[in-house]
Amino acid sequence: MPRQYPLEKVRDIGVVAHIDAGKTTTSERILFYTGVSHKIGEVHEGEAIMDWMEQERERGITITSAATTCFWVPTYAKGDKKFEHRINLIDTPGHIDFTVEVKRSLRVLDGAVVVFDGVSGVEPQSETNWRYADEYNVPRICFINKMDRLGASFENSFKSIQEKLNPYAVAIQMPIGSESNFEGVVDLLKMKAFRFEGERGEKIIESEIPENLASEAKKLRHDLIEKIVEQDDKLMSEYLEGKEPSLEDLKRVLRAATLKVKLIPVLTGSSLKNKGVQLMLDAVIDYLPSPLDMPPTKAINVATGENVGLTPDDNAPLAALAFKIASDPFVGSLTYFRVYSGTMKKGSYILNSNKDNKERVGRIVRMHANQREEIDEIYAGDLGAIVGLKNTTTGDALCDPEHPILLEKILFPTPVISIKIEPKTKADQEKMGMALRRLGEEDPTFKVSGDPETGETIIAGMGELHLDVLVERMKREFGVSSNVGRPQVAYRETIRQEAEAEGKYIKQSGGRGQYGHVRLRIEPLERSKGFEFVNAIKGGSIPQEFIPAIEKGIRESLEKGVVAGFTVTDVRVTLYDGSFHEVDSSEAAFKIAGSMAFQEAAKRAKPVILEPIMKIQIIVPSEFMGDVTGDLNSKRGKIEAMNDRMNVKIIDVKVPLSEMFGYATSLRSMSQGRGSFNMEFDHYAETPNNVAQQIIEGKK
Numbered sequence: 001m002p003r004q005y006p007l008e009k010v011r012d013i014g015v016v017a018h019i020d021a022g023k024t025t026t027s028e029r030i031l032f033y034t035g036v037s038h039k040i041g042e043v044h045e046g047e048a049i050m051d052w053m054e055q056e057r058e059r060g061i062t063i064t065s066a067a068t069t070c071f072w073v074p075t076y077a078k079g080d081k082k083f084e085h086r087i088n089l090i091d092t093p094g095h096i097d098f099t100v101e102v103k104r105s106l107r108v109l110d111g112a113v114v115v116f117d118g119v120s121g122v123e124p125q126s127e128t129n130w131r132y133a134d135e136y137n138v139p140r141i142c143f144i145n146k147m148d149r150l151g152a153s154f155e156n157s158f159k160s161i162q163e164k165l166n167p168y169a170v171a172i173q174m175p176i177g178s179e180s181n182f183e184g185v186v187d188l189l190k191m192k193a194f195r196f197e198g199e200r201g202e203k204i205i206e207s208e209i210p211e212n213l214a215s216e217a218k219k220l221r222h223d224l225i226e227k228i229v230e231q232d233d234k235l236m237s238e239y240l241e242g243k244e245p246s247l248e249d250l251k252r253v254l255r256a257a258t259l260k261v262k263l264i265p266v267l268t269g270s271s272l273k274n275k276g277v278q279l280m281l282d283a284v285i286d287y288l289p290s291p292l293d294m295p296p297t298k299a300i301n302v303a304t305g306e307n308v309g310l311t312p313d314d315n316a317p318l319a320a321l322a323f324k325i326a327s328d329p330f331v332g333s334l335t336y337f338r339v340y341s342g343t344m345k346k347g348s349y350i351l352n353s354n355k356d357n358k359e360r361v362g363r364i365v366r367m368h369a370n371q372r373e374e375i376d377e378i379y380a381g382d383l384g385a386i387v388g389l390k391n392t393t394t395g396d397a398l399c400d401p402e403h404p405i406l407l408e409k410i411l412f413p414t415p416v417i418s419i420k421i422e423p424k425t426k427a428d429q430e431k432m433g434m435a436l437r438r439l440g441e442e443d444p445t446f447k448v449s450g451d452p453e454t455g456e457t458i459i460a461g462m463g464e465l466h467l468d469v470l471v472e473r474m475k476r477e478f479g480v481s482s483n484v485g486r487p488q489v490a491y492r493e494t495i496r497q498e499a500e501a502e503g504k505y506i507k508q509s510g511g512r513g514q515y516g517h518v519r520l521r522i523e524p525l526e527r528s529k530g531f532e533f534v535n536a537i538k539g540g541s542i543p544q545e546f547i548p549a550i551e552k553g554i555r556e557s558l559e560k561g562v563v564a565g566f567t568v569t570d571v572r573v574t575l576y577d578g579s580f581h582e583v584d585s586s587e588a589a590f591k592i593a594g595s596m597a598f599q600e601a602a603k604r605a606k607p608v609i610l611e612p613i614m615k616i617q618i619i620v621p622s623e624f625m626g627d628v629t630g631d632l633n634s635k636r637g638k639i640e641a642m643n644d645r646m647n648v649k650i651i652d653v654k655v656p657l658s659e660m661f662g663y664a665t666s667l668r669s670m671s672q673g674r675g676s677f678n679m680e681f682d683h684y685a686e687t688p689n690n691v692a693q694q695i696i697e698g699k700k
């Protein structure tokens with residue numbers, strides 16, 4: 001089948017936001033206005049198409065990102081089909097516990113619509129998502145939603161975007177009225193007012209700007225034009241000569257600046273009340289990139305080791321990235337992928353270059369939330385899913401076996417909380433291993449390990465809700481009932497100073513013996529830098545073939561720290577000397593020697609325990625402020641800011657995770673059920689001595 005939509009008419013975008021800003025509601029409106037669905041599914045009624053998992057419908061939150069495809073003719077094209085664009089849309093979760101979904105989606109998307117709550121403006125998870133988008137350099141537009149809510153303020157929300165996220169955010173719309181008087185929006189480029197009428201807001205009525213808003217609209221337009229002309233020398237000089245730029249020029253320059261993330265257009269509306277979503281879709285077409293607008297995707301040619309850039313060309317060799325693995329109850333494993341170049345064809349063979357194994361493409365499907373549409377091929381710049389790949393995991397490159405390439409890996413945050421889990425019955429025991437393996441393949445932030453001393457199974461994740469949802473999924477999707485223990489904090493260990501040690505492993509037992517001898521130096525690294533191994537052996541005092549074994553021995557020692565048995569992190573190990581025996585030396589002997597030397601050096605380097613510190617935002621009525629702050633101080637909290645929003649106080653604070661278990665209940669009782677909070681991982685920090693002592697004694 002030939003390509004139906006040229007590449008310049010394709011948009012790969014995601015909807016991202018803090019929890020409860022209205023992402024899924026916005027996605028549902030997009031599906032309705034683009035004709036994918038014929039009725040609007042509401043999140044609060046448990047009917048949203050994009051929230052298809054049972055748990056999502058019950059809890060009213062998004063847990064897993066859902067992908068779909070829709071088609072849009074911009075409103076100004078008056079329904080002319082030749083202006084129709086294809087939009088591949090991913091709706092992502094807002095809760096920090098499912099942050100992996102946002103990160104991996106942004107890795108494969110070309111643009112993002114960031115949704116904000118018109119009352120709260122920028123919230124903690126909005127900042128995290130924004131940081132991920134910056135990391136992957138994703139162009140974005142902002143949509144200030146919920147303008148119909150009590151306390152909504154476009155001005156305050158817009159200001160919070162400029163202050164907290166990016167000073168180059170520019171308003172291209174302003175609201176007509178707010179709260180219960182919210183009627184529509186003013187387009188500041190066209191200088192026209194738009195209202196949305198009909199049962200679902202499908203009739204767009206264009207009119208002149210109301211008189212009471214004319215002067216404010218002029219002022220905002222003036223600011224907007226100044227910011228746009230700054231991006232183009234020719235426009236700038238014409239503007240300074242007093243010539244008003246044309247609408248086409250303004251849109252052209254704004255698009256170019258948005259693609260380079262130099263300006264960020266801000267729109268407004270209310271998804272729930274069906275106002276402003278169609279104009280936001282127009283902005284997706286006008287300002288967000290097609291695959292052709294993106295710089296070539298960086299890759300490495302496996303054969304030559306050279307860096308190459310992939311461009312979206314259907315006839316080039318295939319290069320795709322698997323960005324998500326999902327278990328489907330009907331078809332088994334689904335591998336979601338994005339094609340960067342070439343064409344993925346049904347029945348062809350592909351190479352997974354990360355695992356170096358070939359697989360056959362059985363069935364290709366295009367996803368509509370949890371509905372599947374079978375297709376024969378998927379072209380460059382598109383998203384799809386393959387049914388039944390055996391060995392592919394998140395972040396693997398799928399390519400033409402004749403032209404192997406590697407793509408940049410997706411880095412995921414490490415889990416901060418763990419619990420013990422055990423099957424309820426013997427029958428559950430057999431199924432539990434498989435269920436945990438399948439869930440681990442799907443979610444790179446979910447880790448399963450065994451405690452060799454007690455034989456218990458430990459699962460680790462990003463938060464209590466994350467693990468809750470996974471245990472519930474085991475029960476529903478895999479039929480495994482389990483008992484879970486109390487949550488445990490994922491502590492780490494590190495060192496404070498440099499130290500050296502040697503490890504000698506010599507064993508003589510009639511015939512061939514074992515001999516390994518290493519000297520190494522360890523030193524602390526900056527927080528969150530992980531582990532670094534440096535081979536500084538000169539003059540062959542240890543043969544090259546034993547070096548990987550030494551590194552392996554050290555890596556295994558990192559798993560069991562010297563203070564309380566937690567994983568050691570943020571250290572550099574330099575192997576600088578040692579000796580070997582012509583006959584008796586072996587990889588096994590050097591592995592043990594490396595492990596012994598590391599353990600010894602770590603004991604001398606002033607080892608300490610690190611604990612995860614959480615960034616928390618608490619929203620509480622003013623009268624409970626004293627109780628809440630007093631409680632935070634008792635939890636070793638460091639209050640960083642206190643702000644007012646209408647009649648509530650907003651407290652930004654950093655608190656160790658170990659102090660936060662069960663906080664939802666205690667905050668409710670302190671604030672008569674009126675307080676709320678959200679929390680996300682911030683960094684690891686050294687644990688105070690008295691707390692470290694308790695951890696070592698196993699009290700905490």
